[in-house]
Amino acid sequence: MKENQPDHREKRKDEGMVVFSNVSKVYGDGTKAVDELDLVINKGELVSLIGPSGCGKTTTLKMVNRLEDCTYGKIYLGGKDITSMDPVKLRRGIGYVVQEIALMPHMSVAENIAMVPKLHRWSRKRMRDRVEELLAMSGLEPSKFSYRLPDQLSGGQKQRIGVLRALAAEPEVVLMDEPFGALDPISRDVLQNELLSIQQKLHKTIIFVTHDMDEALKISDRIVIMRDGKIEQIGTPTDIQENPRTNFVRNFIGEDRLSQISPDDSVSILIEDPWDRVTPDTNAREVLEKMENADIESIQVIDKNDRWIGMALLRDVKRVARVQGRIREAATRKRKLYIEEATMRDAAEMLADKPFSIPVIDKDDIFIGVITEAGVARLTIGRLKRPAGGGVRNVD
Amino acid sequence: MLTDQSLIELFLKYVARSYPRIFELTLQHLTISAIALCITLTVCIPTGIFLTRREKLAPYVIGVANVFQTIPSLALLGFLIFFFGIGNDNAICALFLYSMLPVLQNTYTGIKNVPQHLVQAAKGMGMTDFQILWTVQLPLARPVILAGIRVATVWIIGTATLASAIGGGGLGKLIFSGLASIRYEIILAGAIPATLLALAADQGFKTFQAHYSPERRAQRMAKAALKHKAVKP
Numbered sequence: 001m002k003e004n005q006p007d008h009r010e011k012r013k014d015e016g017m018v019v020f021s022n023v024s025k026v027y028g029d030g031t032k033a034v035d036e037l038d039l040v041i042n043k044g045e046l047v048s049l050i051g052p053s054g055c056g057k058t059t060t061l062k063m064v065n066r067l068e069d070c071t072y073g074k075i076y077l078g079g080k081d082i083t084s085m086d087p088v089k090l091r092r093g094i095g096y097v098v099q100e101i102a103l104m105p106h107m108s109v110a111e112n113i114a115m116v117p118k119l120h121r122w123s124r125k126r127m128r129d130r131v132e133e134l135l136a137m138s139g140l141e142p143s144k145f146s147y148r149l150p151d152q153l154s155g156g157q158k159q160r161i162g163v164l165r166a167l168a169a170e171p172e173v174v175l176m177d178e179p180f181g182a183l184d185p186i187s188r189d190v191l192q193n194e195l196l197s198i199q200q201k202l203h204k205t206i207i208f209v210t211h212d213m214d215e216a217l218k219i220s221d222r223i224v225i226m227r228d229g230k231i232e233q234i235g236t237p238t239d240i241q242e243n244p245r246t247n248f249v250r251n252f253i254g255e256d257r258l259s260q261i262s263p264d265d266s267v268s269i270l271i272e273d274p275w276d277r278v279t280p281d282t283n284a285r286e287v288l289e290k291m292e293n294a295d296i297e298s299i300q301v302i303d304k305n306d307r308w309i310g311m312a313l314l315r316d317v318k319r320v321a322r323v324q325g326r327i328r329e330a331a332t333r334k335r336k337l338y339i340e341e342a343t344m345r346d347a348a349e350m351l352a353d354k355p356f357s358i359p360v361i362d363k364d365d366i367f368i369g370v371i372t373e374a375g376v377a378r379l380t381i382g383r384l385k386r387p388a389g390g391g392v393r394n395v396d
Numbered sequence: 397m398l399t400d401q402s403l404i405e406l407f408l409k410y411v412a413r414s415y416p417r418i419f420e421l422t423l424q425h426l427t428i429s430a431i432a433l434c435i436t437l438t439v440c441i442p443t444g445i446f447l448t449r450r451e452k453l454a455p456y457v458i459g460v461a462n463v464f465q466t467i468p469s470l471a472l473l474g475f476l477i478f479f480f481g482i483g484n485d486n487a488i489c490a491l492f493l494y495s496m497l498p499v500l501q502n503t504y505t506g507i508k509n510v511p512q513h514l515v516q517a518a519k520g521m522g523m524t525d526f527q528i529l530w531t532v533q534l535p536l537a538r539p540v541i542l543a544g545i546r547v548a549t550v551w552i553i554g555t556a557t558l559a560s561a562i563g564g565g566g567l568g569k570l571i572f573s574g575l576a577s578i579r580y581e582i583i584l585a586g587a588i589p590a591t592l593l594a595l596a597a598d599q600g601f602k603t604f605q606a607h608y609s610p611e612r613r614a615q616r617m618a619k620a621a622l623k624h625k626a627v628k629p
Contacts, residue, residue, distance in 0.1 A: 067520055092522030102517035106535045106610040108617060116521050147618035149610055165521075175520075 014079045016040035017205040018064060018173060023073035025059050025229075033059040035229035036073070043172075044203035048216040051226035051252070057209045060226070061175050064207065065094045077173065092119055095166030095174035095204070099181045101158050103150035109135075109161055110146040116169040134164040136305055138194060139366045156187030163195065167202070176208045180215065186340055189268040192219055193368050196273065197306065213253055214269070217241065225249050263345040267337060270347060270376060271360050271369035277302050280309045280328035284320040287327045291317060298356040300370065301331040308367035311335055311359050336361055339368050347371045406581040414585075418570070422589045425566035428484055428559060429552045429593075432491035436548055440496050441541070444503025445529065454504060461497040469494055469555045473562045487559030487566075494555060495548035502544025506537030539605060546601045553594040557586070 018041040025034040034056040041047050049057040062068040063075060066087045075082050082090055095116075103112050111118075113134055114127040122130070132142040138160050150158055159179060166174050180188040196219055199206065210216050216223050217237040225232040225240065225248075232252075233245045244250040277300040278287050291299055291314055299317070301309040310331025320330040335354070337346060339362045350358050357370040411418065440461075447454040464472070473490045480486035510533045518528045534541075560568035570586030606612065 065520055067516065088522050088524055090522070091520055094522075096517065096520040098513060098517055098520070100511075100513040100517075102511075102513050104514060104518075104532060104536075106613075108614045110617075115518075119522055119527070147614050147621065149614050 014076075017043040017045075017078060018207065019076040020060070021074045021076065023060075023063065023070045023075060025056070025063065025068060026071045032229050034063070034070070037229070037231060039224060039231065039234070041205060041207060043205055045221045046199055046204075046206040046208060046219060048208045048210055048220040048223045049226060050210055050213065050216045050223060051232070053211065055226040056229035057226050058177055059229075061177055061207055061209050064173070064175055065091045065096060092116060092169065093171055093173075095169075095171040097159075097162050097166045097174065097176040097179040099178040101150075101162045101182070103158055103161055103165070105150050108147045108149060109153070112150065112161060113165050113168050115165060116171075120169055122169075130168060134168060137198070138164060139306060139364060154187070155183050156191060159183060159187075159191060160194065163191070163198075167198070167204070171204070173205045173207070176206060178209055178211065181210070181212070185266070188215070189266065190339060190362060190368065193268075193271065195219060200273070218269070225252060263348070264343045266339070267342045267344055267347045267360060267371060268339065270344065270371045270379065271339075272372060272375050274300055274357065274370045276300065277367075278327055279303060280326065280331070282327045284317055284325050284327045284330055287312070287330075288314075288317045288321040299327075300359055300367065301327055302367045306367050307365050308336070308359060308361045309333075311356075313356065335359065337371070338363060348376060351376060403580055403584075406579075407584050410581045410585055418567075418585055418589060421565065421567050421569055421586070422593070425553070425556055425568075425590065426593065428487055428564065428566055429491070429549070429556050432488045432495065432552050432556070433545075433549055435488070435492045436495045436499055436552075437545065439492070440499035441503050444500050444541075445507060447500075447504050448507045448533075458497070458501055458504065461500050464493040465497040470558055470561065473558055477562055482563030484559065484564045486562055487556065487564035491552045491555055491559075495552050498544040498547040498551075499541075500544075502540050503537070506540030506544075507533045509540065510536045538608070542601055542605050546598055549597045549601070550594045553590065553597060557590050 018039075020037045020039040023034060023037045024032060026032050037056075037060060049060055051057050059068055063070045064077070064082070066082060069083070077085075077090070077094075103109075104115070107115075110128070110131045113131045114122075117127045117130060131146060135142040135145055140157065140160065145153075145157075150161070153161065159182075162179065163176075166176075180191050183191065192215060199219075208216075208219065217240075220237055222234060222236055223240050224234050227248055233240060233249045235243070240249065241253060244253055276291075276294065276296055276298075278290075280301050280303055287299060291297075296314075298311055298313050300311055303309060309328060310333045312327055312330040313332070316330040316332070317327065320327070335350070335356070335358060337350070337358055337360050339360050342360065347358060351371070351373050355373055357372040359370055360368045362368060443457065447457055467475075469490070472494060473486065476486045476490050480489055507529075514532055514536070515528060518532045523531070556566050557568035557571055559566050560572050567586040567590045571583050571590075574580065574582030574584075574586060
């Protein structure tokens with residue numbers, strides 16, 4: 001490494017997957033949409049850009065794939081200055097999901113997903129295999145959905161395809177511009193969870209624009225709060241909630257976010273992704289060992305397509321392990337909540353009855369997450385803590 | 397006055413006697429119309445596409461097409477004698493000028509009406525301008541463009557009957573000579589094939605459009621995929 005690099009910013013280009021170095025966007029009439037933005041987004045990180053409308057978050061996003069060009073400053077993608085790349089090639093290497101979903105209405109689902117691979121001139125077979133793999137991954141039966149037209153899908157299914165289309169050519173970086181903003185609350189929730197589980201498998205670098213703080217808090221590794229083209233605060237969701245740096249951030253997070261929750265709200269904000277999950281054909285003895293080592297009472301049995309097979313309790317795992325069985329035989333399906341209808345009251349009642357975590361699934365048996373006693377306790381603590389920060393509200 | 401009965405008899409007799417001539421004139425009619433339509437399409441579709449990229453020009457160019465549209469067709473034919481003399485060239489040119497508007501206008505509007513977010517998304521995915529035009533804008537504008545072509549075709553076939561007034565060929569010859577000699581059966585022998593041609597062309601475009609609708613296309617692809625699976629599971 002050179003010791004005396006004249007410009008410290010030159011060094012920074014290799015620090016992250018996407019690096020904004022002193023980036024400004026000024027329009028012809030002099031309005032500054034983005035004002036001297038410095039931001040390093042690491043590989044495999046999901047970063048949300050959030051702020052009121054007109055804060056420059058979408059412009060920032062569009063500068064990455066050069067749908068907008070920056071007026072001053074540089075953006076580096078994987079260490080390369082994006083203005084040195086052919087915009088068409090640059091865009092083919094970046095996944096892009098938009099709020100309007102923008103599936104091509106005259107193309108089948110399969111053709112829509114294969115749009116970017118087709119631009120890369122993949123072989124037919126490779127495209128077909130990739131489409132089937134992606135559809136299966138998000139729980140849509142390929143033979144059933146491949147040849148449907150977008151108009152024959154529900155809103156949630158459409159945006160699921162929109163996300164798959166962005167992932168199809170295996171880009172490193174994915175840009176998402178309020179992708180779930182136009183969906184109903186239930187679909188939005190399901191898709192957020194799917195995005196999280198996809199992200200756990202694929203570790204893409206995702207820049208996610210949203211105006212919904214709940215969404216940002218739920219899905220992001222880091223949140224960038226923007227105002228008037230400038231960064232107001234960057235931090236992890238916990239950071240930002242616990243230490244809002246300015247009044248603007250405090251107000252934007254919403255002082256009474258937590259106190260507004262009612263017992264009849266959806267369980268979705270309680271859902272966590274469990275680390276204790278196994279595939280149905282795992283040997284029960286193996287699972288027993290794992291459970292005893294980790295000292296857990298129950299485990300979720302989920303197949304590779306995220307379909308929930310059931311939940312296995314320690315005593316049943318012991319019984320099946322004695323006869324050398326597979327974990328599938330120990331799974332029961334009695335304890336569960338459906339994401340579409342379960343309220344927090346249901347969850348609390350079930351936990352009060354038996355302390356094991358509760359699996360949450362959707363109507364198609366797709367596993368979404370678990371609700372644990374600890375999660376409920378954390379939420380309660382969050383509510384109790386609130387009033388302490390309430391005094392500084394609306395100072396500005 | 398002729399009774400209906402005898403008119404039909406006379407008509408049938410005329411057709412039986414001079415069907416080779418009717419057939420020949422129908423072919424001529426078809427040729428004139430087809431040439432005029434081809435010129436219209438090769439000129440107006442690219443121009444329409446061009447106008448979507450140079451929107452400031454659009455009102456002027458479409459305005460010019462509109463002017464030709466409003467001139468009575470017979471007057472336009474007469475006026476063009478000044479440039480082309482008499483005969484089929486004149487007729488073809490007049491038919492072209494006359495049918496520009498629907499094709500030009502519909503190509504322009506059809507492409508303009510493709511939702512902007514689809515174009516943006518296509519661009520964001522890394523399509524070149526030409527790829528966006530070819531795989532997104534034109535397929536989505538096709539129903540509108542085809543509707544324009546249908547209108548133009550029906551106009552051309554109908555108006556082509558006037559070509560014989562300025563010395564051109566086609567079924568108009570029968571109509572005009574029937575009118576001159578007040579022989580209704582000859583008028584019918586010209587009018588009926590001309591009408592049938594227009595109807596057939598109209599229907600042809602409709603069938604084409606239906607065949608290539610996204611729904612039918614998706615169904616065919618699903619079937620093909622099923623076959624493919626059945627052959628090698």
